[in-house]
Amino acid sequence: NACIGGDNIPMLALGIPGDAVTAVIIGALFIHGLKPGPMLMIDTPHLFWFWVGALTLANIFLLIFGLMGIKIFAKLVEIHKGLLLPIIIIISVVGTYAINNSLTDVYWMLGFGIFGYILKMYGFQTGPVVLGIILGPLMEENYRRAMMDQHNNVMGFLFQLVRNPLSLILTLGIIYTILGQTQFWSRMKGKVWKSKKEGA
Structure with a gap:
């Protein structure tokens, strides 16, 4: 449960879900006409601070009731599907x-x-x-x-991805993340490690 607060930070600050659960929460917010992210703090600051307060209280009560009912909660896992x-x-x-x-x-x-x-x-x-x-x-x-x-100019759009240093870093990070999941990257990585071992 310690990850709940951390997952809510990018959701509330940037509108980016930290996990699948916060993604569902974002969907629920959109259903109710709310936009998670910076606009949530600007348009509905009372909701944002209510969220922060609720998370704080939830962690406090979770500590109290978690310690008191740990034996009961452990048995809930044994309930038949x-x-x-x-x-x-x-x-x-x-x-x-x-x-x-x-x-x-x-x-x-x-x-x-x-x-x-x-x-x-x-x-x-x-x-x-x-x-x-x-x-x-x-x-x-x-x-x-x-x-x-960019007036529907694809090249201008692509140029903007590398023009700003922050955009360039994010673009390279996305490319690295995508390539890192492919077999080609795994083979290349294996060859590099193999060549290093042979060189040593």
């Missing part, structure tokens, strides 16, 4: 339907639930998918804004 899953499904269906009073939303929820189960069954992480769904519209909106600023 056959009892937990129906309760979770019912709560999810009711909550989804209550947003717009629409069965279509429930069908979408069930569809994405099955899709997430298939991803998990084949070893894919559902967290990045949730992040993509939440961050996708933000990326599209800012991309359109950047392209309009």
Whole structure:
């Protein structure tokens, strides 16, 4: 639970989720017409400070009740999935339907639930998918804004990525992150280590 506060910092300050849970929270904020990030502090400072205060109180009470009920909470893990899953499904269906009073939303929820189960069954992480769904519209909106600023000039847009030192660092970091997940990068890294060992 110590990571909860840290995950909320980029969400509240920059509008970037720190994990899959904060990505869901960002989605909930958008549903209610709120924009997480710097504008949240400007437009609704009372909500921002309420959030900070709630996190502070939550950690205090978590310490108190956590120490008092650690034996009880440990037994909750032993509850059989056959009892937990129906309760979770019912709560999810009711909550989804209550947003717009629409069965279509429930069908979408069930569809994405099955899709997430298939991803998990084949070893894919559902967290990045949730992040993509939440961050996708933000990326599209800012991309359109950047392209309009450059009068739909792709080369001008790409030049802006390397013109500013901060943008250059972020761009290189993104490229490194993407390449670091590929087999090509792993092979190149292995060859470098092998050549170093042979040279030593």
